[in-house]
Amino acid sequence: MTDTAPAVAAPPPSGRRSEVDDPDAPKKSPARLDINELVVAYGGLKAVAGVSMAVEPGSIVGLIGANGSGKTTLLDAVSGLVPLAGGTLHLDGQDLSDYIPEERARLGLVRSFQDCRLYPELSVEDTLMLCEDARRRVSVLATTLQMPWARRAERQKRQAIDRVIGSFGLERFRLHSTAHLSTGTRRVVDLASIVLANPRLLLLDEPTAGIAQREAEAFIPLLQRLHQVTDATILIVEHDVPLVFELCSKVVVMQTGEVVAAGTPDEVRRDPQALAAYLGASDEAINVSGPVPAASGPAPSDSGNPPAEPG
Amino acid sequence: MSFPPSVLLEGAILGLDYGLLAVGLVLIYRTSRVVNFAQGQLGVVAAVFLVKLFYDFGFNYWVALVISVALAAAVGALSELVLRRLFNRPRVMVMVATIGLSQVLYLFTIFPFIRPKKLYRAFPVPISWTFHVGTFLFSPGDVLTLIVAPVVVLALAAFIRFSSWGLAMRAMAENAESARLSGIWVRRTSTVAWTLAGALSAVTAVLASPSQTSALTDVLSPDLLLLALLAALIGGMVSLPVAFIAGIGVGVVLDLLQWNITNPSTGSATVELILFLLLLAALLVRAASLQKGTRVGEKSSWAMGTAAFRRSGDALRQKVGRSGVGITLVVVACLPLFVGVGHSFLMSQICIYGVIALSLTVLTGWSGQVSLGQFGFVAVGADIAAHIGSGIPLILLLPVAGAATALVSVLVGLTALRIRGLYLAVSTLGFALFMQTSVLATPCFTLPLIHKTICSGLPNPESTLISRPSFFGLNLNSESAFAWFSLGVLVLSVLMVRVWRDKGVARRLIAVRDNEVAAGSAGIPVVRTKLLAFALSGFMAGYAGVCLAFATERFSTDTFAPTFSILVVSMVVIGGLDSIPGALLGALYLEGLPAIFGSTPTVEFLTSGAGLLAFILYLPGGMAQLLHQLGDLVTAGVEQLRARRSGVPPGDPTAVADAGPAADPVDPHRGRSPAGAGTLTMADP
Numbered sequence: 002m003t004d005t006a007p008a009v010a011a012p013p014p015s016g017r018r019s020e021v022d023d024p025d026a027p028k029k030s031p032a033r034l035d036i037n038e039l040v041v042a043y044g045g046l047k048a049v050a051g052v053s054m055a056v057e058p059g060s061i062v063g064l065i066g067a068n069g070s071g072k073t074t075l076l077d078a079v080s081g082l083v084p085l086a087g088g089t090l091h092l093d094g095q096d097l098s099d100y101i102p103e104e105r106a107r108l109g110l111v112r113s114f115q116d117c118r119l120y121p122e123l124s125v126e127d128t129l130m131l132c133e134d135a136r137r138r139v140s141v142l143a144t145t146l147q148m149p150w151a152r153r154a155e156r157q158k159r160q161a162i163d164r165v166i167g168s169f170g171l172e173r174f175r176l177h178s179t180a181h182l183s184t185g186t187r188r189v190v191d192l193a194s195i196v197l198a199n200p201r202l203l204l205l206d207e208p209t210a211g212i213a214q215r216e217a218e219a220f221i222p223l224l225q226r227l228h229q230v231t232d233a234t235i236l237i238v239e240h241d242v243p244l245v246f247e248l249c250s251k252v253v254v255m256q257t258g259e260v261v262a263a264g265t266p267d268e269v270r271r272d273p274q275a276l277a278a279y280l281g282a283s284d285e286a287i288n289v290s291g292p293v294p295a296a297s298g299p300a301p302s303d304s305g306n307p308p309a310e311p312g
Numbered sequence: 313m314s315f316p317p318s319v320l321l322e323g324a325i326l327g328l329d330y331g332l333l334a335v336g337l338v339l340i341y342r343t344s345r346v347v348n349f350a351q352g353q354l355g356v357v358a359a360v361f362l363v364k365l366f367y368d369f370g371f372n373y374w375v376a377l378v379i380s381v382a383l384a385a386a387v388g389a390l391s392e393l394v395l396r397r398l399f400n401r402p403r404v405m406v407m408v409a410t411i412g413l414s415q416v417l418y419l420f421t422i423f424p425f426i427r428p429k430k431l432y433r434a435f436p437v438p439i440s441w442t443f444h445v446g447t448f449l450f451s452p453g454d455v456l457t458l459i460v461a462p463v464v465v466l467a468l469a470a471f472i473r474f475s476s477w478g479l480a481m482r483a484m485a486e487n488a489e490s491a492r493l494s495g496i497w498v499r500r501t502s503t504v505a506w507t508l509a510g511a512l513s514a515v516t517a518v519l520a521s522p523s524q525t526s527a528l529t530d531v532l533s534p535d536l537l538l539l540a541l542l543a544a545l546i547g548g549m550v551s552l553p554v555a556f557i558a559g560i561g562v563g564v565v566l567d568l569l570q571w572n573i574t575n576p577s578t579g580s581a582t583v584e585l586i587l588f589l590l591l592l593a594a595l596l597v598r599a600a601s602l603q604k605g606t607r608v609g610e611k612s613s614w615a616m617g618t619a620a621f622r623r624s625g626d627a628l629r630q631k632v633g634r635s636g637v638g639i640t641l642v643v644v645a646c647l648p649l650f651v652g653v654g655h656s657f658l659m660s661q662i663c664i665y666g667v668i669a670l671s672l673t674v675l676t677g678w679s680g681q682v683s684l685g686q687f688g689f690v691a692v693g694a695d696i697a698a699h700i701g702s703g704i705p706l707i708l709l710l711p712v713a714g715a716a717t718a719l720v721s722v723l724v725g726l727t728a729l730r731i732r733g734l735y736l737a738v739s740t741l742g743f744a745l746f747m748q749t750s751v752l753a754t755p756c757f758t759l760p761l762i763h764k765t766i767c768s769g770l771p772n773p774e775s776t777l778i779s780r781p782s783f784f785g786l787n788l789n790s791e792s793a794f795a796w797f798s799l800g801v802l803v804l805s806v807l808m809v810r811v812w813r814d815k816g817v818a819r820r821l822i823a824v825r826d827n828e829v830a831a832g833s834a835g836i837p838v839v840r841t842k843l844l845a846f847a848l849s850g851f852m853a854g855y856a857g858v859c860l861a862f863a864t865e866r867f868s869t870d871t872f873a874p875t876f877s878i879l880v881v882s883m884v885v886i887g888g889l890d891s892i893p894g895a896l897l898g899a900l901y902l903e904g905l906p907a908i909f910g911s912t913p914t915v916e917f918l919t920s921g922a923g924l925l926a927f928i929l930y931l932p933g934g935m936a937q938l939l940h941q942l943g944d945l946v947t948a949g950v951e952q953l954r955a956r957r958s959g960v961p962p963g964d965p966t967a968v969a970d971a972g973p974a975a976d977p978v979d980p981h982r983g984r985s986p987a988g989a990g991t992l993t994m995a996d997p
Binding site for chain 2: 080082101102103105106107111112114118119120121122123127128130131132134135136139141144145147151155158194198
């Protein structure tokens, strides 16, 4: 298999899967996230020290900064994995403080993890089914007795994941346990589960970590496509600066738990504080990935298998 | 609460033994990150051998002592060499391996060249000093313990504090990987630790033996190990001095409690209750610090690689599997017609054990919660059968007992929210012991403040007799009828567990086990899912308990001894941890084999202990793996046969493509595939 960029098909003319087979689901729209004076402390250390930002509905906001600047902690706080020491979080004006992680997931807040470990012993199929389980619960009793509605729900879930497995080209890996997949393929599975989760706000933690540079480039059109398909607001933490500048409508630079610069990619690129904090003085860091075509990525004819491990 | 001062000293002497044992546990835990269930048995081998040398061969005591301690040290080192193969395995597996090890060590004590001719003789003591405190006479054995135990612990502490081996051990306790990278010979250090632990265990057994009147092999039994574990846990599984002193404390507390017992039958139950509560408290208080370093280890893949072959899409392979199950079922169903009463009874036993093993597959295999106390749940079911079994029809009794046990199980599971892995295993073992010696052994008790009498224990703890009911007109009194009934229960259980496996329950449990954080973020309710595993498992164990009660008809508290819980763990591990047929094969192996070779303790321990070790070491997928390979072989044979008939050569490419997904589980990218599969593309949904 050749190591080339992905093909990105045209956007669907109509109807996401959620509208097709899940008529009960409320009509969803991208969410707005307001972070106000957020503080997260580990012991005496303030990992996030009073961060405020607004993430507009439907935008893609990039979060960059050196290691230990509090980016992942910020995502953890938003998804409810770490307790807040101060400040507030609002999703569409709703205070999130009373929601535990699994409840936030039900509000449409979905995140991916940096390590992308997924569930080592689960097959790809089961991993995706799990996303459907979270959205549509069937009681254990009904499952045990194989009630008609339980069977129907299971069948519908299977149809839903069949479509996603098809569109992500995961058919071949369907029965493999995720532990046996390469990092790249696991990321694809992760993205597939994101699509299934039908997010309103998507938190991505270094989606290109552990992926070769060339494959990372391939992620830009993929993430754009993901944005289109899920119609979600995206907050992304990423070290690949060119990817962030290409993808995001707004970039936030963090340093030691604080926001040092924020604005459009162009503004941040010129911001002296941002340069000092993270980007460095030279253009080299900014152009790691090289110039990226502004359009929808490389031609489909190049399609190959980027997530596969090189070699 | 009044007591003579001698009670304190007596308790302290007992406590010195617990303390020594606890120190050994901590020593192993620090280097191998495993609770060594063989810690007691290591020394028992030496103590038995000492008796042999002293009486049968007429050795001088001190010579015999040195030889036996050296033997225990050697056995300890040897054990480490065996367990070393499991270095990279989940710690829970290693712990189960130490259970197997302790059973193999038990075998040592009955080998003719170690076992003395007469077992019930006074254990030799080299001194004859005695002294009085009040009216209480302290024996030479007590004096020996008072002198030797502190000296040994001080020597060990000095060794760890000042020698380079000790430094290496302390470094390993903090971070084995880093220690390894900075040049510490991790494996050799761990051998040294096991050698020391073996010697220490020998000293413990030699000191503890003189005060025992029963057979030597019982000197360091599971409940004694649990006391030592309690002390070790108070020491956080790290601190040798704290563990030692806590051991003494446990001994004193225990002795004081026993001194104040007025009613012997309820009194010992109270003692057990207090011990169980102490254990829980130690675990919960220590939970945070205990798990500081263990999370990394637990991140490694938990199960044993069976998931890869769980479901292959090949239709022919499925057909082979189904026919295999069908044929087996027909054969087994016909068995009661041809075999005698004894074997029909055995068949019931195997079926019921199969259900219990399945309940553990759900809890341990899928949810990753290690339970060493499954028979505690079985006991709840049996207890319910003893109380209301004659009152309501069996068809109702089974789900009612199941539901009630599920409730108890969820309560036990609540501790699992704070503690897990090895510590959960310890607490469930404590629960099983508590059920046996406290709840079941007390027919009735009066609540202290409201003076209300509750009768929750077995009506007669020594021997409770219940009669089998009829089941939809089928008289279950004949053994063959009960065998069919048990088979029916087993088949229904398998069907139920299969539904859980294939229709969405198992994947939730496994997801929470494998990655709690991600599962929570994906919207799976973590706490509820963990408790669900306990509820499902408890439900099965509960109705299995009803069946077991009716199968045996006469039972006592000993029917639910913790050793049976450990037997069930062995079944599941031997069978294959997360496999349904594996659990059944394990039950068949451990219950059926002894019947074929005669049900002596020797055979039982050999089949479980040695088998357990061999399976863990050499067949990580358990018997299920063998079964699956057999299925593959048959499938290949059938394929070849078909190909020969239709004239297509066996190397037919379509046949290869059929086997597609399962063909190359290790590196999926090497397999041939339709163009474009697995790419970073996203076509229209």
